[in-house]
Amino acid sequence: MVAALPLTLTGATLRRQGKTLIGPVDLTLGRIGVTVVIGPNGSGKTSLLRMMHGLQRTADGHVGWSVADAIARERQAYVFQRPIALRRSVLANLMFPLRLRGASRAQAEARARAIADRFDLTAMLAQPAPSLSGGEMQRLALARALITEPEILFADEPCAALDGRATRQIEALLAGTAAAGTRLVMATHDMGQARRLASDVIFLLHGRIHETGPAKTFFAAPATPEAEAFLNGDIVE
Numbered sequence: 001m002v003a004a005l006p007l008t009l010t011g012a013t014l015r016r017q018g019k020t021l022i023g024p025v026d027l028t029l030g031r032i033g034v035t036v037v038i039g040p041n042g043s044g045k046t047s048l049l050r051m052m053h054g055l056q057r058t059a060d061g062h063v064g065w066s067v068a069d070a071i072a073r074e075r076q077a078y079v080f081q082r083p084i085a086l087r088r089s090v091l092a093n094l095m096f097p098l099r100l101r102g103a104s105r106a107q108a109e110a111r112a113r114a115i116a117d118r119f120d121l122t123a124m125l126a127q128p129a130p131s132l133s134g135g136e137m138q139r140l141a142l143a144r145a146l147i148t149e150p151e152i153l154f155a156d157e158p159c160a161a162l163d164g165r166a167t168r169q170i171e172a173l174l175a176g177t178a179a180a181g182t183r184l185v186m187a188t189h190d191m192g193q194a195r196r197l198a199s200d201v202i203f204l205l206h207g208r209i210h211e212t213g214p215a216k217t218f219f220a221a222p223a224t225p226e227a228e229a230f231l232n233g234d235i236v237e
């Protein structure tokens with residue numbers, strides 16, 4: 001199977017109501033790693049992820065995969081900051097993406113049960129998904145995104161509003177997912193989390209990539225005064 005990655009953005013620009021939200025952005029995402037997108041509120045983290053995933057169309061430039069767009073779409077998954085579940089059981093939610101892709105009920109259920117085990121959801125399989133706690137819902141959202149074995153997962157603030165224990169659990173699942181070969185691109189406002197998970201960092205300011213590079217270098221010695229100020233917890237505008 002030909003890989004959908006690398007993903008290449010060339011002058012990619014996103015506009016809404018005459019305002020440039022993102023770009024122009026030039027960027028290549030290779031086949032492995034965890035890219036963490038950081039930046040002040042409103043800098044465009046969510047918009048960049050949505051543009052890469054194709055949820056928002058570029059006004060200028062290009063977001064290009066190594067395979068046709070329709071194939072690339074099938075190889076990606078996206079987890080929203082506030083995940084929404086079907087008003088059905090956890091099991092039905094997990095089976096849904098596979099059933100959409102034509103898997104038989106038996107196949108879908110077997111894979112749903114296997115991933116539920118990995119994501120500590122087995123005890124909740126019969127429970128209505130909307131009744132899950134925040135941490136459980138986020139685990140369900142991740143499991144549902146990964147059940148189709150995407151090549152790349154976009155996750156927007158996957159631990160927003162979760163407590164320490166739930167955050168630790170999600171981080172372990174994300175790290176395991178990346179270690180198993182899924183490309184990860186995530187936005188976070190939690191610098192501890194960025195340091196723990198990132199192999200490389202994109203620091204956004206006003207919708208532009210202000211600084212990008214390997215996480216170790218970025219955190220040890222940011223190249224721009226804005227990134228340094230941001231890491232120090234100063235207000236960066």
Ligand SMILES: Nc1ncnc2c1ncn2[C@@H]1O[C@H](COP(=O)(O)OP(=O)(O)OP(=O)(O)O)[C@@H](O)[C@H]1O
Pocket residue numbers: 016017021039040041042043044045046047048189
């Ligand atoms: N549909 C839209 N129409 C107009 N402006 C928008 C739209 N979506 C987002 N914006 C604006 O684009 C900018 C970037 O928003 P975005 O949510 O991508 O930033 P963010 O870095 O994810 O922010 P936060 O850290 O607060 O979640 C903001 O100024 C926001 O108000």
